[in-house]
Structures are given as structure tokens and as C-alpha cells.
Amino acid sequence: MRRIYLATFIPHQTVSAIWEGFDEHLLERLNPPWVSAELIRFDGNQPGDEVHLRLNLIVMKQHWVSQITDNQRSAEQIAFVDEGKQLPFFLKQWQHRHLIRAVQGGAEIVDDIRFSTGTLLTDALLYPALYVQFWYRQPIYRKAFTPAT
Secondary structure, three states: OEEEEEEEEEEOOOHHHHHHOOOHHHHHHHOOOOOOEEEEEEOOOOOOOEEEEEEEOOOOEEEEEEEEEEEEEOOOEEEEEEEEEEOOOOOOEEEEEEEEEEEOOEEEEEEEEEEEOOOHHHHHHHHHHHHHHHHOHHHHHHHHHOOOO
16 A cells, blocks of 8 residues: 655644544535545544545546544544545545644644555556645645634
């Protein structure tokens, strides 16, 4: 499986304040404009919850269903994992660990993604597109969670 790991620093913010904002409204804002995806269902971020998306690809629609399989909390961090149950044709495996952790001067949001298309070649071809899609989230996280001064 390939791995994408991106961390976004949010100054002067707490883990719990960021956690409170991890909802369906944030998920819709995180979708880049070049990816046509519609949020169909959002149960939440607790084990057993599901997220359903409809991807509108150029010639077809694909459904994506992820299930929250883990949620861990401590005083210093909150993490939850979504795993693909029904994936678009180009993915065979998907696991996305969301981590919000306290760091010096604020908090950090980590997107830790592991995916597989089934072959090393198509993994390598898809990697840049997925990386850019998650890199796109960083300024949105900062805008959504940086406290006004």
C-alpha cells in the first residue's frame, strides 16, 4: 500500500476545538473544485458511522462508502480511522487516519492515508493526484480553525 502523510499546524488552537469542527460541513469544504463529489450521507466520526459519497467522473458515477473503524481519545490527541467499504473502480484498499494532536503553540491536523489500486504502477500514477487533493486541505483547515486575533 502507498502512503500519503500531511500535517497542518493550527496556531493557538486546542485539540477539542478542532474536533468539534470535524463535521459534514467541513468535509464538504475540503472537497477540491476539480473533484466532483457529492456528500450523500454523514453519520459522524464514531466507530460504525459511515460516510457515503457519489463521485461524478467524466463518463460515470462511482459510489464511495467509508466506515469509521476506530476512534481514540486522550488528553493530548484525538484520532479516528475511516476505511473504504465500497470504493470507486480505481481503488482496491483505502484507510485514512485523521489525527488531531496538541503541539507547541497550538494543534496539528494529520491526514495519514494508505491506499492501493492493486498494482504498483497504478498506485504510482494515482499518488500525485491524491497527494494534491489532500494538500489542498491545508489552507482550508487553517482558515476553519485558526482563532481570530
